[in-house]
Amino acid sequence: MIHKEGYKILISLFVLLTILTVVFAVWVPVVFPFVLVAAIVLFLLVLQFFRNPSRLIDSPDNEKVYAPADGKVVVIEETRENEFFNDQRIQVSIFMSPVNVHVNRNPIGGEVIYSEYHPGKYLVAWHPKSSTENERTTVVIDSGKHQVLFRQIAGAMAKRIKNYLKVGQQVEQGSEMGFISFGSRVDVYLPVDAEIEVSIGDKVQGNRTVLAKLP
Structure with a gap:
């Protein structure tokens, strides 16, 4: 699950990286594969910052x-x-x-x-x-x-x-x-x-x- 605090950042980053990779694909195709890999790695790194695993305390105890x-x-x-x-x-x-x-x-x-x-x-x-x-x-x-x-x-x-x-x-x-x-x-x-x-x-x-x- 992705935390709500990450939605805007992830969407903005996805759009930015998509534009960047398209520009390289059109104008500098020789380095496009490297840019694509770097963009994917960067997006995945930021994505993991906003992960939100479900964790419940089985038996709440204020002691x-x-x-x-x-x-x-x-x-x-x-x-x-x-x-x-x-x-x-x-x-x-x-x-x-x-x-x-x-x-x-x-x-x-x-x-x-x-x-x-x-x-x-x-x-x-x-x-x-x-x-x-x-x-x-x-x-x-x-x-x-x-x-x-x-x-x-x-x-x-x-x-x-x-x-x-x-x-x-x-x-x-x-x-x-x-x-x-x-x-x-x-x-x-x-x-x-x-x-x-x-x-x-x-x-x-x-x-x-x-x-x-x-x-």
Whole structure:
């Protein structure tokens, strides 16, 4: 399945590449086969950016925090979260490479009690200041027992953050909450007494990998 965020980009790219290959076929036929192959490869690469595999959580459980994105765990540390909680939290960061699925999903279910977009820079996703200085969207979900904050962060390449959540909305664990075109990073902030189930360097999948168990 192709994600809706990719429709316009894929159609525009298809038209552009079709025109380009026709021009070469007519005016420079000797290189046409190479241009055609390059166009097909480029289109397939962009196509895979927007794939949207169906993933349901068999037994939703708000005592578990599922990965909101596919990627690699690059940060696990205790830090002060200053935008909403203003206290110590455990930060777990997932880096999304261009080859990962870019759909973002709700790590727990409950009520959206905070959702804020921040314009900003486009530092590389692994830069220490990307969490606070890059373009980003911060969301907090309250399950009734726990509150979990997660933040979509744009990077040097990813400059198209989409977030579909609104304050007051009730969401299910694992349902789609947004999309970051061409990768970047998602940070999750957990209570300090949460039991972390992943390690730095682990590859995780949205709705498949449990990041932590809540107290």
